[in-house]
Amino acid sequence: MKNNLEHSEAAAIFNKDVKRVDWHDETLWFVREKRDKAAHQIPEWELLRETASQIKNNVLSNIHDYLVEFESNALKNGIIVHWAANADEHNKIVHSIMEKHGVNQMVKSKSMLTEECHLNEYLSEKGIDVIDSDLGERIVQLRKEPPSHIVLPAIHLKKEDVSETFHEHLGTEKGNNDPQYLTEAARLHLRDTFLTRKVALTGVNFAIAETGEIVVCTNEGNADMGAHLADVHIACMGFEKIIPQRKHLSVFLRLLARSATGQPITTFSSHFKKPRDGKEIHIVIVDNGRSNQLGREDFRNSLKCIRCGACMNTCPVYRRSGGHSYHNAVAGPIGSILAPNLDMSKNADLPFASTLCGSCTNVCPVKIDIHDQLYKWRQVLVKEGHSPLGKTIAMNGMATVLANPMVFDLAGKAGRFVMKNMPALVNNSLNPWYKQREMPAPPEESFREWYKKNGKESKAKNNE
Amino acid sequence: MSSRASILEKIKENQPASVTELPILSTLGLEAFDVLEKYKTVLQGIGGDFVEVKDYDSVIDFVKKNYATNKRMITTIPALAEIAETDWFNDDPHTLENVELTLVEAHFGVAENSALWVTDALLGQRVAPFITQYLAIIVHKKDIVATMHQAYDRIRNQEYGFGTFIAGPSKTADIEQSLVLGAHGARGLIVFLME
Numbered sequence: 233m234k235n236n237l238e239h240s241e242a243a244a245i246f247n248k249d250v251k252r253v254d255w256h257d258e259t260l261w262f263v264r265e266k267r268d269k270a271a272h273q274i275p276e277w278e279l280l281r282e283t284a285s286q287i288k289n290n291v292l293s294n295i296h297d298y299l300v301e302f303e304s305n306a307l308k309n310g311i312i313v314h315w316a317a318n319a320d321e322h323n324k325i326v327h328s329i330m331e332k333h334g335v336n337q338m339v340k341s342k343s344m345l346t347e348e349c350h351l352n353e354y355l356s357e358k359g360i361d362v363i364d365s366d367l368g369e370r371i372v373q374l375r376k377e378p379p380s381h382i383v384l385p386a387i388h389l390k391k392e393d394v395s396e397t398f399h400e401h402l403g404t405e406k407g408n409n410d411p412q413y414l415t416e417a418a419r420l421h422l423r424d425t426f427l428t429r430k431v432a433l434t435g436v437n438f439a440i441a442e443t444g445e446i447v448v449c450t451n452e453g454n455a456d457m458g459a460h461l462a463d464v465h466i467a468c469m470g471f472e473k474i475i476p477q478r479k480h481l482s483v484f485l486r487l488l489a490r491s492a493t494g495q496p497i498t499t500f501s502s503h504f505k506k507p508r509d510g511k512e513i514h515i516v517i518v519d520n521g522r523s524n525q526l527g528r529e530d531f532r533n534s535l536k537c538i539r540c541g542a543c544m545n546t547c548p549v550y551r552r553s554g555g556h557s558y559h560n561a562v563a564g565p566i567g568s569i570l571a572p573n574l575d576m577s578k579n580a581d582l583p584f585a586s587t588l589c590g591s592c593t594n595v596c597p598v599k600i601d602i603h604d605q606l607y608k609w610r611q612v613l614v615k616e617g618h619s620p621l622g623k624t625i626a627m628n629g630m631a632t633v634l635a636n637p638m639v640f641d642l643a644g645k646a647g648r649f650v651m652k653n654m655p656a657l658v659n660n661s662l663n664p665w666y667k668q669r670e671m672p673a674p675p676e677e678s679f680r681e682w683y684k685k686n687g688k689e690s691k692a693k694n695n696e
Numbered sequence: 697m698s699s700r701a702s703i704l705e706k707i708k709e710n711q712p713a714s715v716t717e718l719p720i721l722s723t724l725g726l727e728a729f730d731v732l733e734k735y736k737t738v739l740q741g742i743g744g745d746f747v748e749v750k751d752y753d754s755v756i757d758f759v760k761k762n763y764a765t766n767k768r769m770i771t772t773i774p775a776l777a778e779i780a781e782t783d784w785f786n787d788d789p790h791t792l793e794n795v796e797l798t799l800v801e802a803h804f805g806v807a808e809n810s811a812l813w814v815t816d817a818l819l820g821q822r823v824a825p826f827i828t829q830y831l832a833i834i835v836h837k838k839d840i841v842a843t844m845h846q847a848y849d850r851i852r853n854q855e856y857g858f859g860t861f862i863a864g865p866s867k868t869a870d871i872e873q874s875l876v877l878g879a880h881g882a883r884g885l886i887v888f889l890m891e
């Protein structure tokens with residue numbers, strides 16, 4: 233059962249507000265340009281990407297041993313380690329930690345994994361109040377929307393939208409759209425949250441096998457405010473976040489923020505190795521389909537992702553269709569190669585939401601062959617019977633036409649006749665090629681016909 | 697079978713048959729540049745600022761002139777006891793909510809991104825550099841390294857419970873990509889570059 237609109241349908245709705253789409257497009261392109269500027273300041277940028285890619289290849293080839301090493305070191309550091317096979321188990325583990333401490337309030341910093349597992353919905357059904365503390369995430373949470381971008385959760389909203397949301401929920405002045413004023417209001421509101429919550433949940437950017445520590449990167453300082461004031465810090469990670477040694481952080485921390493927003497590094501890159509005296513750190517290591525993806529040779533490289541969002545900022549389809557069109561926690565090109573692994577039938581449309589231009593692959597800091605994988609997913613999805621019926625019929629028809637010169641000739645003649653004499657038959661909204669563009673004027677004859685008259689042989693004949 | 701065992705078993709089954717080698721890092725971060733000048737430019741580019749000082753007395757003079765000294769100030773540096781509290785390390789961290797300025801020292805700074813490395817040995821309390829309205833960090837000029845590669849060479853096997861790189865004041869651009877300083881952490885960062 234599909235609960236969501238397909239990407240193209242959702243994108244069509246997003247595209248109705250032309251001015252807003254243009255703004256969305258330009259804003260993300262601006263972030264992409266900042267990334268370029270930052271990358272060009274590092275002469276060895278390409279070597280850095282290659283090195284990061286090689287480290288991640290090594291991780292994927294030895295991930296079993298690294299996870300065991302990480303766990304054993306984390307335990308030595310006094311950290312409690314949990315393993316979750318799927319989203320449900322992950323949510324239950326988090327809830328059981330809350331229950332053990334008799335706490336029904338949580339402050340949370342950004343974690344795309346918990347979005348993937350729908351943790352907030354799960355906890356709220358159990359009567360637990362969750363407050364997202366990243367500003368963008370807090371904005372979309374108040375609006376009961378999912379984030380539309382993994383790094384910039386509220387990038388689909390204008391400041392007027394935020395102002396209205398804050399007026400309604402935080403009592404800010406109506407019509408005051410000043411980002412400074414609105415951010416200050418959120419700061420005051422969330423400061424109170426930080427000071428009163430006993431459990432803080434964060435994501436994990438990197439987990440180091442050699443030392444058993446985790447690294448969390450933020451600009452706002454919200455992960456640290458939550459974790460250092462709470463009695464219990466829960467950190468949730470997909471198992472692919474593991475890296476071998478501390479020194480490898482040098483490579484990833486140089487690449488991450490530059491690729492994401494063009495900053496030289498995030499404001500805070502916090503290394504959590506041991507809990508404070510008398511406090512607890514829990515790490516939940518999650519599979520949720522990742523071990524399947526590891527077994528798909530063509531697609532396992534998607535697990536190299538460090539969640540910088542560069543592929544989304546550069547993608548012409550993402551920029552003009554918006555994150556929500558992808559109906560998946562991770563949108564854009566990377567989301568489109570991760571999502572079919574989670575649910576092939578539900579996400580069969582996503583690998584088709586691309587022009588295969590390859591820009592995503594070119595900016596990826598860990599050199600994932602994103603556009604190749606998009607193309608390969610299409611083959612898999614069609615083979616497994618997940619392509620839309622209309623497309624299958626059209627493709628089969630096309631195959632017959634192209635395989636048979638007589639039919640091809642006839643079809644061409646018919647097409648030219650129709651375009652010339654009955655243009656309304658093709659220039660209508662039923663033809664997706666007609667959307668946002670005019671059909672070209674039909675040529676008088678096909679190339680084949682022209683060649684018959686003007687080719688070498690016929691010319692020779694004419695000259696006889 | 698526990699989830700741990702089944703996840704690990706499946707990973708072992710599905711990971712590539714042979715282990716690919718780790719790359720060498722020693723060829724990275726060798727570009728030569730003036731580290732101190734670079735540090736200053738990058739820091740100002742990300743919303744922080746710096747003052748060059750001779751000694752702790754000049755830090756005290758600067759703070760007296762530029763901060764609201766009637767508000768609460770805390771430090772882990774005994775030489776700054778004249779202007780800031782030094783007896784808060786074992787307090788409940790929530791009681792630091794009214795701190796105006798935290799003054800701490802960093803192990804070293806990194807020129808390429810202006811980040812400063814601090815660990816709980818220097819912080820007094822982990823939350824101290826985050827909960828404060830303003831943050832001041834002292835670093836010796838000789839302790840500025842070029843890139844993150846030299847940074848992790850210095851950290852190497854350093855023992856800590858918590859350590860963090862701090863680069864500039866806390867910030868967000870989540871509302872229409874407009875940069876606002878002072879998201880949840882410090883609204884401003886001043887770095888004292890000491891001889």
